[in-house]
Amino acid sequence: MISKFHHAVFMGAALCAITLPVHAEKADATLSGPLTIVVGYAPGGAADTAARAYAEQLRKDGAGTIIVENRAGASGRIGLNYVKDAKPDGKTMYLVPSPLLTIFPLTYKNPGYDAEKDLRAVAMLVDIPTAIVTGASQPFDGMQDYVKWAKSNPAAVTSLGVATLGSSGHLGILAVNEHQDMKIEPVAYRGASPMLIDVSSGVVSIGWDAVASMMPLYQAKKIKFLGVSGEKRLDALPEVKTLAEQGFPEFKAATSFYGIVVPAKTPDSAVAALEAAFLKASEAPELRDQLAAKGLITAPAKGADMAQRTREELASWRPVVERTGIVMD
Incomplete structure (x- = not known):
């Protein structure tokens, strides 16, 4: 519990x-x-x-x-x-x-x-399309890479920034923890903007929120997408794989x-x-x-x-x- x-x-x-x-x-x-x-x-x-x-x-x-x-x-x-x-x-x-x-x-x-x-x-x-992002300088691309990196670096801080505890992303990460035997800690913020700033600087390793909140820092090349929720890729980000197609079905319904x-x-x-x-x-x-x-x-x-x-x-x-x-x- x-x-x-x-x-x-x-x-x-x-x-x-x-x-x-x-x-x-x-x-x-x-x-x-x-x-x-x-x-x-x-x-x-x-x-x-x-x-x-x-x-x-x-x-x-x-x-x-x-x-x-x-x-x-x-x-x-x-x-x-x-x-x-x-x-x-x-x-x-x-x-x-x-x-x-x-x-x-x-x-x-x-x-x-x-x-x-x-x-x-x-x-x-x-x-609201949602996604997981990380800092642009982080050494992993995609959610699968993040999981591999986290498991091979047990001393690293593995945390998920969220603007809403109890969000679909929060629940999805708990399911990932269960299935992958990980301990990614949810960290709550007052809003997406301060959370994403911390993601971009590495204070938290990954962040979850609406894609709309992420676009300014993404366009400024401060963050990168690890995957989007839902069953299909977004027209606005066709190059970004869904989390489901990367092997994380927990996020298929996380919209x-x-x-x-x-x-x-x-x-x-x-x-x-x-x-x-x-x-x-x-x-x-x-x-x-x-x-x-x-x-x-x-x-x-x-x-x-x-x-x-x-x-x-x-x-x-x-x-x-x-x-x-x-x-x-």
């Missing part, structure tokens, strides 16, 4: 629940600003990138003032709790990474809230998404207006191109569909969590 993890900055804390049902009815309501999109991570990461891209498109579509507010820490829980407790008027929302809904409920012993009661799903926005949630008591009319606005923004070619260039794939869906996908992913992760025995306080 795994109960403790090394933390570089902040311990991910209790978080709970899953289904996020939506009862929004068709309404004639329009958006009334200013609106705030809260991001639970530091500026510069994938969540921040997506939030700012959507905020700009919403402004272009006539939504008025849109503020992106970063409230980093606790693996996204600080921002989520802030939105949960916000006035339910449709003006404050959270850009939620799906692991907070599909994995955290399974991995925390003492969940701090119930998303089914405290939150409402508005819309799903993007799929996630971003969606928008609001406080549970937000009126149906406000939820419907937000849903319509985000779905419209998602269809803008310039937004799609902007996100694709950064490694994010637009995948718009209604709140009800987001809730259904959440339930399905929760069910798929349950046996993985049970097998790895991960528990976080």
